[in-house]
Amino acid sequence: MSDAPPSPDDPPTDAPATDSAPTDAPTADDPAADDPPTPSETGADPVAAFDGAEMDLRPGADNCYKCTACDTSCPVAEVDDEFPGPKFQGPEQWRLKRKSDESVDASIMDCSNCMRCDGACPSSVPLSQMHNVARAEYVDEELSPFSRKYVRNRVLANYGTLARFGSRFPGVTNALMGNRVVQAITERLLGITAEREFPAFAAETFRAWWAKRGGDAASRERAREARRERGEAGETKRVAYFHGDYANYNTPGVAKALVRVFESFGYAVCVPEQRCSGTPMFANGMLDDARRAARVNVETFAALVDDGYDVVCSCTSCSMALRQEYPELFDIEGIDRVAANTYEALEYLRIHEDLRGVLDDAEVDAGDFAYHAPCHARNQGLDRQAIEVFRDLDGVGVEDVGPSCSGISGTYGWKAEKYETSMAIGEEMFEHMEAAAGETGMTECPTCAMQMEHGTGYEISHPLELLEDALV
């Protein structure tokens, strides 16, 4: 991989034509190897039903029996009476479009991509997939690339590109982005709210620290030492870390905590070149950008999986993208192998190590935390994980502030026209945080953390940082 920063202008070397037929190890009994299957053959599996360039969402739409469980779980619909809700954005709009040449309704851009509807549906309708597809179509067909909104969304979606430049001179960038005048200009020009303070870039990126520390080779050595101490000599334990952009540029402390915790359990950590997971791109309907990023990530991590690595993430939206959105939206060689071998970091340790036993014997002096479970943690079955893990640890109290959404949903709450909605959704979480004993917040999601800090003024920690405190 070259060092040149990937940008939205990257030449689309990944010609979309290759998306037309799955190339993922077709076998004789793989229906995708022959003719495109009909919906009745594939049941509800949307990926197996790829039909030419467009995926077939009919089985998903047909599964909807209009119970509106999704609408009652939607945080945007709860505060915005104009928003038609996930049932309309998904199956209903899909059906409407079959009959006539209707364009996608503009309200699709009010969906925050929290994906809670997926977990509420009793009938396996792939709601978030339908929303992602509709949003991409809307952006492609209805939003002029020269419009302020398109430019703003593209900039936000490609935050990693921005961060790559900004973090070269963190002091200057932080001073600049924290300047009220600059903020007023970005609001006026781009529609990025001036109410929020831009997250500061770290003085040293995680990758710079990693390189200085000796990279993968040094990690192998540390891991070997740890295994020797643990009496596990001879074993091979290794993970590939998908850190994403935020932990690299803004919160390297989280990434370092992951490295130290995994090394203490004897895992050699590998930190390959990678791009943004694509989460902000899906959420802004920039599927071409997301596909380019996904291609790089899948190629990189599939090769590591083939070499015996498991993939770990510290951000629950990154793990969600690798596990669910990639296979739902793209067709890249190795995509299913990556999905099947990707884990959230604590989840990985819970499965592969005696984390409960280790924490039972450990102790910290950490006080109380008000924990918020990110929406994207929910569909991965992780919303109660931090509560469960730390209840076995002495010297800390971690309290769940409830099932509500933080409201920021990545880039959503950064948009000037969405700011009020975002804060209205977050209100319940802010109240519960203030009612909780702890005055420090905790969450796995970097943008939930921004919202928690913005709404309460609390400092926000990551479960991996507490785990590092306890174990290393």
Place this chain on the structure above:
Amino acid sequence: MAIRDDVVVIGGGLAGTTAALAAAREGASVRLLSMQTSTLRHASGLIDVLGYASDGGAGGDRDGPLVDPFAAIPSLPADHPYRLVGVDAVREGLALFDEAVDGRLRYFGGHTDRNALVPTHGGTVKPTARYPASTAAGLAAAPGDVLLVGFRSLTDFDAPLVAERLSATGLPAAVAGVTVDFPKSFRDDATVTRYASALDADEPVDRAGSGAPTGVRAALAATVEPHVERTGADRVGFPALLGGDRPGAVRTDLADRLGAEVFEVPMGPPSLPGLRLEAALTAALDDAGVRRTTGDPVVESEADGGRVETVAVDATGRRVPYAAAAFVLATGGFAGKGLVADRRTVAEPVFGCRVPAPEDRTDWYDDDPFGDHAFARMGVRPDDRLRPLDADGAPEFENLYAAGGVVGGADVAAENSASGVSLATGLVAGRNAASHAPDTP
């Protein structure tokens, strides 16, 4: 390796929740695996035990509505789940429920063995053993004439039609129905939770004419009051949307303003009484120390020597294994996907437990839509400890117990027994599973 607990319960509905609470009460460490947000939010919030009884014979004749469900249990067919676990387990299941909701949500009915008759949005009366406080003033046996109020924007509740049907059931009281405009307008097809949150917060509305802002509760009372006066009703029933978090406060406020008792009529999904019950039972699970893992379906199991060792959940291809000393299968019936059928066979997909079904598929159902359908009684067939049995009548696994809709032998829809079966079998399955736990401190 796998994530390990003493007991793993699969299924987050009423049966799974009950099993988890029962096992935790025995001192076991318990994990509850649920593939989605709980199905409790789709249910009415009513807790039935037995409303109608059949001896299982041909023709589908049923007695009922039953006055005393407990008295009818001994004459149910021998393979009915109530007969397997016994009347005492039914009572204990209800006691566990009462204890779990106590202090979180007010339920009535525990003072008597007799069924209460609660009006439904279909215009029927449902025999039920426990009912939320919000429905209490609506009971068929309660004194006073009834006015039902529906909203033009909420097509699921046609108050005049419901009133007509309720009158036809022979209710002693006079029942009238009226449709009015909800005083605050939302977008078309707004959810019931939107109405509820407006009432919870007493959101302001512009009163027509004066332009002075007023709360939505006062405006609603002002809209309904003339109809109360016109009909002389003593009790006013609304579709179940009188508040999400604070149903008692909304109801009391409206009752004071109307000078009449106010009650909710349970609705279809998504159901506010169901959501409230889900919140209460979730809090009970957390207080009992049950570890909840929600969002991924259990797709496979591993057994060794007649013992289930692990189950694995699937999240888009990735498998996460959970190990335990014993497991409870509470995955529901056909609607809950705990049972699946193709054109030839019926199966229980997680453990592959035997689900008996007639050879000829035309025998799976009765030609009379309200007849005695074989499919309605399909499910795993357990012993009296609730271990699913194989074709030879031996337990499929020594440490697997079944509870709720996945257990066959009851036509819970026709009997009005779904909740009671879940509570009774959940209690027994959870308790028996906990007996496998290594000595707990």
